Amino acid sequence: MKRAPVLMAMTCGVIAAAANGAPASAGVLDQVKQRGELICGSNPGLAGFGVPDDKGKWTGFDVDYCRAISAAIFGDPDKVKYVPLTAKDRFTALQTGEIDVLVRNTTWTMTGDTAVGASFTSINFYDQQAFMVRARLGVKSALELNGAEICVQRGTTNELNLADFFRAHKMDYKPVAFGSAAETVRAYDAHRCDVFTSDSSALYAERLRMTNPAENIVLPERISREPFAAAVRKGDGQWFDVVRWVGFGLVAAEEAGITKANVEEKRASDNPELRRMLGVDGKLGSGIGLPNEWLVNIVRAVGNYGEIYERNLGENSRLKIPRGQNNLWNKGGLMYAPPIR
């Protein structure tokens, strides 16, 4: 095929041209309202964060964030179209305008924020990367992993952190990388590698379906910080604000004790802070192009941050991940929302 190089060169030229004329990103909020639907980039399947239930409906922690945004805009949490994305594809989908917002256990990094056309809004989950090994190996620390074969998902921060960790400790390893979580776990389960590394939340999730969960242990080292955050396309200030304040709103609601059960009652309160948050006084919601009851609509649909957490990841879920760093700042965690005023 002598023609292939010519074709390739043509193709690349056209791509470059198209990338320069990338779709204008002005007014995503208006586009969403006009379309009547939010398009949310989501995880193709990670227990706790985004999986379809028996009826095929997407559920999970990240899914509830998309639903919260939809509730804030439309007063209805179900006006969302989910686009499941692999780790590799997620930023391209955001750049090309295929999705409005990316909520997919995506780690906020400087590169993510500056070089791939994304802007991270607010953190919804503090995670850390860890290693899982078969208990039988007798390994007690990640520092004993010299020479190990390690399964990791391609295109993730996990792949990069892994390289750093081994370089920093002057150890060798053999990466065995796959495009999807399913393949990665299957490979570990089938003994294609000795170690599986991922965000510790994902390790909790994957352990549920491993052959003999008890035979796999998570090593004590946490080799990175993985703050998961929702990201939007760069350059649309209004849309950035909306997504960011939906996140802050959920945390602020928890701190203020507003829950799914009592939100109507709280609206009648004469506490000025509550009145402002719940849109009884002031114009905070309409200020960013949302209905003034934006936070009421959110909490009514999905609950506050703590409720979302417990339902999908915490005590009321099967994963039972302790709140830890994801507790409110005044309960020993890192979750902190600026004042809503």
Place this chain on the structure above:
Amino acid sequence: MTTTPSTPANQPPAHGALARPPQQAPGLIQGLRSLVATPLNALLTVLALAIAWFLLRPAIEFLFIDAVWSGHDRAACLAGEAGGETGACWPYIARRLGYFIYGQYPEAQRWRPNAAMALCALNIGWALWPRAPFRGAALFSFVLPFPVIAWILLYGPGFSGLVAVPSNLWGGVLVTLVISIVGIVVSLPLGVLLALGRRSQMPVVCAASTVFIEVMRGVPLLAVLFMANRMLPLFLPPGVLPDPLVRVMVGVSLFAAAGMAEVIRGGLQALPKGQYEAAAALGLGYWQMMFTVILPQALTLVIPGIVNTFISLFKDTTLVTVVGIFDLLTTIDVSSRDPAWATPVTASTGYAFAAIFYFICCYAMSRYSAAMERRLAAAGSRS
């Protein structure tokens, strides 16, 4: 045309270029006797049975004996009190069957895919059943009116008065069937045209067909799908982007058409030159010659190749998962991660279910093609 198959023993050698189809099994008793006819045969029989036992026993144990048949969530399928692992977790399949068949297609609207699938089955039955009347019309209906009706039913465009169900909600068996049927319906005629094009005397037509076929055959389907999904949007102005499912269907169809073209070209080349000369001597024009004399014979010759292309197309649809479309295998894969059902055996149960589904479909296709070959061979031998 009568279809009583003649017994292989007294069947005269197949006529002309028509190859003999696989022989039918001899009588049962005779067959059994031959298994132990000589000491060596007996030994081989015992050996084969032993191997089958070793391979089949774990499968049977997993699928039936150790299987869990009822339950509400993963607790039912976790290792029993004895501590051993359980077999297949069937309640999980039962609970998720709707999702495996329709994906996220709204429950209240599921009569529509049902209707489309029923229509499809009727139409295929009509076209494939040797004694059905107007089989030509059935073929036509399958290629033109049926796809349109099915599309309206499934998608529900504005004028139809149905609730629109965008294709991102379709999934499971539905998507697998839609992609393969579109691929099959498009690739056969397109493959014929490309094969004729490649053998054409006209330089432009010939070059264009050759380049298309070689490029499509030279890249893996995975690359075609990525092109269709990730690169097409970059070429097209925003707003005119076709539906992701349509993009994938185009990619799969073009890919299959290229493979099909080569299979058919093989058939065209295998036909004795005399057939062309005879047709030309009768004064038939190009298209008349092709459609009445050449293609019917050439296609018959390569039925196994055509069916083989269909089968691999059907199985290749599982690749669409890489562009975020939830075919049967993807819905199964994703479901095994649901915390409500995640257990060590959930994934294997799902894959077993998928294997059974794909096997039934592919085996049916290959049996039909074998039966058809036999029929055609029998018909050929009498002419």
